Amino acid sequence: MGSEIRRRDFFKLLATGGAASAALAGCADPPEKLIPYLVPPSNIEFAPGNPVYYATTCQECPAACGMVVTTREGRAIKAEGNPDHPLNGGSLCIRGQAAVQTQYNPARIPGALRRQGDAWQPMAWEEAEQWVAARLKAAAPRGIAFIAGQGAGTRGRLIDDWLAALGAGPKLVFEPLTHHNIRAANRIAFRQEEVPQYRIEQADYLLNFGAEFLETWLNPVQQNRAFTAMHAVDEARRRKGRFVHVGPHVSLTAANADERVLVRPGSERVLALALAREVLARYSSRRADGETQRLKDFLAPYTLERAAEATGAPKAVLARLAREFGKAQASLAIAGGNAIASRNGTATQVAVNLLNHVAGNTGKTVHFGTPQQIGRAATHAELQALVQRMRAGEIQVLLVDGANPVYHLPAVSGFAEALSRVETVVSFASAWNETTQRAHVVLPSRTPLESWGDAFPQKGIYSLQQPVMAPVYPVKALEDTLLALATALGSNRFEATPTFEAYLKAAWAGVQKETGAPGTFDEFWRASLQKGGVFRQIAAAGAVRLNLRALETAMAETPLAGEGLALLPAASLRHYDGRGASNPWLQEIPDPISQVVWDSWADIHPDTAKKLGIRHGEAIRVRSAHGELRTAARLHYGVHRDAVAIPLGQGHTGSGRDADRRGANVMDLLPDAADAESGEFAFLTTRVTVEPLGHDGFLVATDGSPRQIGRGIIQDMTLEQYRRGEVPETGHGGGEHARPSTFYQPREKTPGYHDPYRWGMTVDNDRCTGCSACVAACYAENNIPVVGKERVGLGREMSWLRIERYIEGEGDDTRTLMQPMLCQQCGNAGCEPVCPVYATYHNPEGLNAQVYNRCVGTRYCSNNCAYKVRRFNWFDYEHPAPLHMQLNPDVTVRSKGVMEKCTFCVQRIQRARLAADAEGRLLRDGEVTPACVQTCPTGALTFGNLTDGASAVSRKAMRAEGKEKQRLRQYEVLEELANLPAVTYLRRVRASNEQEA
Numbered sequence: 001m002g003s004e005i006r007r008r009d010f011f012k013l014l015a016t017g018g019a020a021s022a023a024l025a026g027c028a029d030p031p032e033k034l035i036p037y038l039v040p041p042s043n044i045e046f047a048p049g050n051p052v053y054y055a056t057t058c059q060e061c062p063a064a065c066g067m068v069v070t071t072r073e074g075r076a077i078k079a080e081g082n083p084d085h086p087l088n089g090g091s092l093c094i095r096g097q098a099a100v101q102t103q104y105n106p107a108r109i110p111g112a113l114r115r116q117g118d119a120w121q122p123m124a125w126e127e128a129e130q131w132v133a134a135r136l137k138a139a140a141p142r143g144i145a146f147i148a149g150q151g152a153g154t155r156g157r158l159i160d161d162w163l164a165a166l167g168a169g170p171k172l173v174f175e176p177l178t179h180h181n182i183r184a185a186n187r188i189a190f191r192q193e194e195v196p197q198y199r200i201e202q203a204d205y206l207l208n209f210g211a212e213f214l215e216t217w218l219n220p221v222q223q224n225r226a227f228t229a230m231h232a233v234d235e236a237r238r239r240k241g242r243f244v245h246v247g248p249h250v251s252l253t254a255a256n257a258d259e260r261v262l263v264r265p266g267s268e269r270v271l272a273l274a275l276a277r278e279v280l281a282r283y284s285s286r287r288a289d290g291e292t293q294r295l296k297d298f299l300a301p302y303t304l305e306r307a308a309e310a311t312g313a314p315k316a317v318l319a320r321l322a323r324e325f326g327k328a329q330a331s332l333a334i335a336g337g338n339a340i341a342s343r344n345g346t347a348t349q350v351a352v353n354l355l356n357h358v359a360g361n362t363g364k365t366v367h368f369g370t371p372q373q374i375g376r377a378a379t380h381a382e383l384q385a386l387v388q389r390m391r392a393g394e395i396q397v398l399l400v401d402g403a404n405p406v407y408h409l410p411a412v413s414g415f416a417e418a419l420s421r422v423e424t425v426v427s428f429a430s431a432w433n434e435t436t437q438r439a440h441v442v443l444p445s446r447t448p449l450e451s452w453g454d455a456f457p458q459k460g461i462y463s464l465q466q467p468v469m470a471p472v473y474p475v476k477a478l479e480d481t482l483l484a485l486a487t488a489l490g491s492n493r494f495e496a497t498p499t500f501e502a503y504l505k506a507a508w509a510g511v512q513k514e515t516g517a518p519g520t521f522d523e524f525w526r527a528s529l530q531k532g533g534v535f536r537q538i539a540a541a542g543a544v545r546l547n548l549r550a551l552e553t554a555m556a557e558t559p560l561a562g563e564g565l566a567l568l569p570a571a572s573l574r575h576y577d578g579r580g581a582s583n584p585w586l587q588e589i590p591d592p593i594s595q596v597v598w599d600s601w602a603d604i605h606p607d608t609a610k611k612l613g614i615r616h617g618e619a620i621r622v623r624s625a626h627g628e629l630r631t632a633a634r635l636h637y638g639v640h641r642d643a644v645a646i647p648l649g650q651g652h653t654g655s656g657r658d659a660d661r662r663g664a665n666v667m668d669l670l671p672d673a674a675d676a677e678s679g680e681f682a683f684l685t686t687r688v689t690v691e692p693l694g695h696d697g698f699l700v701a702t703d704g705s706p707r708q709i710g711r712g713i714i715q716d717m718t719l720e721q722y723r724r725g726e727v728p729e730t731g732h733g734g735g736e737h738a739r740p741s742t743f744y745q746p747r748e749k750t751p752g753y754h755d756p757y758r759w760g761m762t763v764d765n766d767r768c769t770g771c772s773a774c775v776a777a778c779y780a781e782n783n784i785p786v787v788g789k790e791r792v793g794l795g796r797e798m799s800w801l802r803i804e805r806y807i808e809g810e811g812d813d814t815r816t817l818m819q820p821m822l823c824q825q826c827g828n829a830g831c832e833p834v835c836p837v838y839a840t841y842h843n844p845e846g847l848n849a850q851v852y853n854r855c856v857g858t859r860y861c862s863n864n865c866a867y868k869v870r871r872f873n874w875f876d877y878e879h880p881a882p883l884h885m886q887l888n889p890d891v892t893v894r895s896k897g898v899m900e901k902c903t904f905c906v907q908r909i910q911r912a913r914l915a916a917d918a919e920g921r922l923l924r925d926g927e928v929t930p931a932c933v934q935t936c937p938t939g940a941l942t943f944g945n946l947t948d949g950a951s952a953v954s955r956k957a958m959r960a961e962g963k964e965k966q967r968l969r970q971y972e973v974l975e976e977l978a979n980l981p982a983v984t985y986l987r988r989v990r991a992s993n994e995q996e997a
C-alpha cells in the first residue's frame with residue numbers, strides 16, 4: 001500500500017504545530033531519513049505528554065460542523081468544536097463528542113474479507129482489489145451501481161468521476177433523514193429549490209411545526225446557539241423571545257417551548273393555513289402587492305373552526321396564536337422532521353411558506369440565496385427504482401459505502417431480498433452493519449478521523465477534513481481504493497491525481513480561485529488546514545415572490561392508512577437514524593426526556609394506555625399492516641391521545657455488540673411510501689394497534705423520582721416577576737431567604753484556602769436546552785466507564801454529570817424542567833467529614849478533591865451527599881480493544897472499590913496553571929475551560945475563579961470577593977443545608993401568553 005503511513009512515521013509527518021492552535025496534518029516536508037521517536041527533529045514541536053490539535057470536519061451527521069481533535073502520542077482522545085467554524089463556533093453536539101468512539105469502534109473491520117459460505121475469510125488487500133476489479137470488468141457499465149452514505153464535497157465528485165470512467169451511472173446517495181419536501185415546497189412557492197436560512201436568532205416569536213431543530217433537524221448545534229440568542233432572557237432589556245411548538249409529540253425541542261399545542265398527527269397543514277388566514281385578515285395592511293385578494297379567496301375555507309376540528313386544539317388557543325404571530329415584530333414559522341414527513345409533507349411545507357409569506361417573514365427571518373446544502377440525497381423514488389433493477393437482475397455489481405439500507409429501509413421495501421439477486425456486493429464500510437453482513441467482499445474504509453475530505457454545508461463555507469492520526473488498522477480510504485481500482489481497470493483518467501490527497505488539493509486549487517485567496521497554493525493550503533477550511537460571508541439574495549401555483553399544492557391531503565393509533569417514528573437525539581447505536585456512550589447517556597438507556601420504548605398517552613390496559617414499563621406488541629415489533633410502554637402526557645411515538649435507531653442485528661439486540665427497529669412497521677411531490681420517504685404514514693403482553697418490559701431509566709417533591713431543585717420564574725425584580729418564594733433558600741447559620745468556619749478565613757483561586761461554575765437554566773453534549777464531553781474527557789443496561793438498572797451508572805429532568809403540573813398541562821447536575825464543590829461538603837481515611841477533602845482552590853489511592857470503598861461519602869453525584873466503582877470496567885485507545889492519559893483509570901466524581905476537569909486546571917506559573921503570573925479569566933463548558937452550544941455553563949470579582953462566573957453568580965449581593969435569578973440547590981456550593985444556578989424565565997413585545 002503505497003499511500004499507507006506507518007505509525008512510527010506518523011509522529012514526524014503529522015505532529016506539527018503548537019498546542020495553541022489547530023495544527024496542520026501533512027504540512028512538513030517529507031523526511032529524507034527515519035528519525036527515532038526518542039530523538040525527535042528540532043523543527044517538530046512535539047514532546048510526549050503534550051497534546052497536538054488538528055482541525056477537521058465532523059462526519060457524525062450531514063451537518064458537517066467544524067471540529068478540533070486532540071491527540072496524545074498519536075492517538076485521538078477528544079473531539080471539540082472548532083471555534084473558527086461559523087456553523088458551530090467551538091461547540092459540538094452529543095454525537096460529535098462521541099466521534100472518537102466511532103474511530104475506536106470494536107465492530108470495526110480490521111482488513112479485507114471475502115465471504116465463503118457463512119464464514120468470512122481474510123484476503124490480502126491487493127488480492128481483494130484485483131478480485132473486485134475483475135468483477136467490475138466483467139459487468140456491463142449499466143450493471144454497476146454505487147450507494148454512498150455520504151456524497152458531499154470533493155469525495156462525491158471523485159465517486160462521480162470514477163463511475164463516469166467506468167461508463168456507469170451516477171451514484172445514489174442514501175440518507176434516511178432528508179429535506180426534500182422543504183426544497184420542493186420552496187421550488188413551488190418561490191421558485192427557489194433550496195433549504196433557506198432560518199434566522200431563528202433574529203425572531204422574537206418562533207412557531208414550530210414538528211421540527212426537532214434542537215436534536216436532529218438540519219444543524220442542531222447552530223440552531224441551539226440561534227435559539228438561545230432568541231429565547232434566553234435579555235438581561236439588559238429584560239425581555240425574551242417566545243417559542244410555541246405545534247405537533248403530536250413532545251421531544252426535547254418541544255420540551256423547551258414556552259407553550260406546546262398537541263395536535264392530531266398530520267393536521268399541521270390545516271392549522272398553518274388557518275393561521276395564515278387570520279394573519280392576512282388582521283394584518284393585510286402590511287402587504288401592498290396584488291396577490292392579497294387571491295390569497296384571501298384561497299384561505300377563506302380554512303377557518304379557525306375547521307382547524308380546531310382537524311387538530312383537536314381549542315379554537316381560542318389557535319386564535320391567540322394567530323394574534324401573537326401576526327403582531328410580532330419578527331416572527332418565524334418552521335416545519336420539518338418525521339412528524340411532517342408524510343405523503344402530504346410538501347403540502348404542509350407550502351402551507352408554512354404561505355404563513356411566513358403573509359406575515360412578511362421572507363427576506364426577514366427566512367433568507368434565500370445562501371442555501372443550506374445539507375441532505376443532498378437520492379429521493380425515495382430513486383431508491384425504489386434501484387430496488388426494481390436489483391430484483392430484475394440488472395445489477396451485477398453493487399458497491400456500498402457508508403450506507404446501511406438493509407436496516408434503514410422498511411422490510412416491505414424488498415431491498416434485502418433484491419440484494420440477494422445481485423451477483424457481487426462490495427462493501428466499503430469501516431465497521432459491521434446489517435448491509436455489510438450480506439456483502440460478498442469487504443474492503444473496509446478508513447474512518448473520517450483517518451481520512452482526507454471536505455464538505456460544503458452552506459454557501460460560502462468550505463470545510464476541510466484531514467487525518468488526525470494513523471489508521472488503527474491497515475486499510476485504505478475508500479477514495480484511494482477507487483483510484484487503485486481505476487488503475488487496475490486500465491483507466492488513465494486519474495494519472496495526474498494518483499491519490500485522493502492529490503485529487504483533493506487539485507479541487508481546492510479551484511476553491512482558492514473561487515474565493516480569491518491570496519498567496520501561493522501551498523500557503524493557501526496550509527492556512528486552510530490550520531483554520532479548518534475557508535469561511536466567507538455571503539450576502540442573502542433579494543426578496544422572493546410568491547408563485548400562486550403553491551395554492552394548488554397546499555390543498556393536497558392524504559389520510560393515514562390502517563386502524564388504531566398513528567405511528568410517529570421519532571429521530572433520536574443520541575442515535576440519529578441509528579448510525580450512533582454502536583457507540584456505548586450514546587447508549588448509556590440517558591435520553592433527556594424519557595431518561596431511558598440502552599433500549600427503545602413507545603410513548604403512549606396515559607389515557608390511551610388506560611383504555612388499552614397497558615401499564616407503565618409493560619412489554620407491548622405493536623402491529624401494523626406491514627409488520628410488528630415488541631418494546632416497552634412509557635406513559636407520557638407529551639404525546640397525542642391518537643398516537644404512539646417510537647424513536648428510531650435501535651433494533652440492530654449486525655452492527656456490533658453495543659448496537660445489536662437493543663430495543664426494536666420501528667422501520668419494520670412502515671410501508672414503502674413517499675411524498676409524491678418531493679420523493680421524500682414518508683415516516684408518518686400508517687396506524688398501528690398496541691396490545692399489552694402481561695409482563696415487564698425491563699425499561700431502564702435513570703430519573704428516579706420524576707417530581708421535585710417541593711425541593712426546589714430546578715427553579716423558575718415568570719417574565720413579569722423578573723421585570724419587577726420580584727424573587728419567587730420557593731421556601732428553599734436563595735433570593736431574600738437568609739442563609740442558615742452554621743458552626744463551620746468559612747474557608748475564606750482559613751489561611752491558604754481560596755487564595756488566589758476558588759473555582760466555581762454557574763448554570764443558566766434559561767439557556768440550557770438539555771442537549772446532553774456536556775454529559776458526553778465529560779465521559780470522553782474523564783475516562784468514565786460504561787456499565788451496561790443491567791447495572792444501570794441497579795443504580796450503578798458512572799456518569800459524573802447528568803441532565804436532571806423533572807415534571808411539573810398535571811395531565812396535559814405538564815411542563816418539563818431540565819438542568820445539569822454535577823458535584824457542587826461544597827465549601828461545607830457533607831462527604832468530607834464522614835470519610836474515615838480522608839480520601840475526599842477540600843483543597844485550597846475550593847475543589848472537593850478525591851484521592852483514589854486512599855479510598856477503601858466505605859461509601860459513607862455517597863450516603864452523605866445530598867446531590868447524589870458521587871459514583872462507586874463496583875467492578876474494573878473493561879474497554880474492549882480498540883476502545884482502550886480513547887482513554888485520556890491525563891486522567892487516572894479508576895479501579896474497583898473506589899469512589900469518583902467531578903472535579904471541574906482538574907487536569908485542565910493543572911495544565912493551565914503550570915503554563916501560567918512558568919510565565920510568573922496568575923491564571924486569567926477564561927484560560928481554564930472544563931470539557932462540559934467547552935462543548936455547550938448555548939453558553940449555559942460558565943466556569944472561573946470566584947475570588948476574582950471581575951470574572952464572568954463571579955458576575956453571573958452575583959459574588960464579589962466571596963461576598964454575596966442581592967440575587968434575583970441566582971440560587972443554590974438545597975441551599976438550606978448550608979453546604980456552600982461553588983455551583984450557582986440561574987432560574988429559568990417563563991414567557992407568558994400575549995407577552996409584552
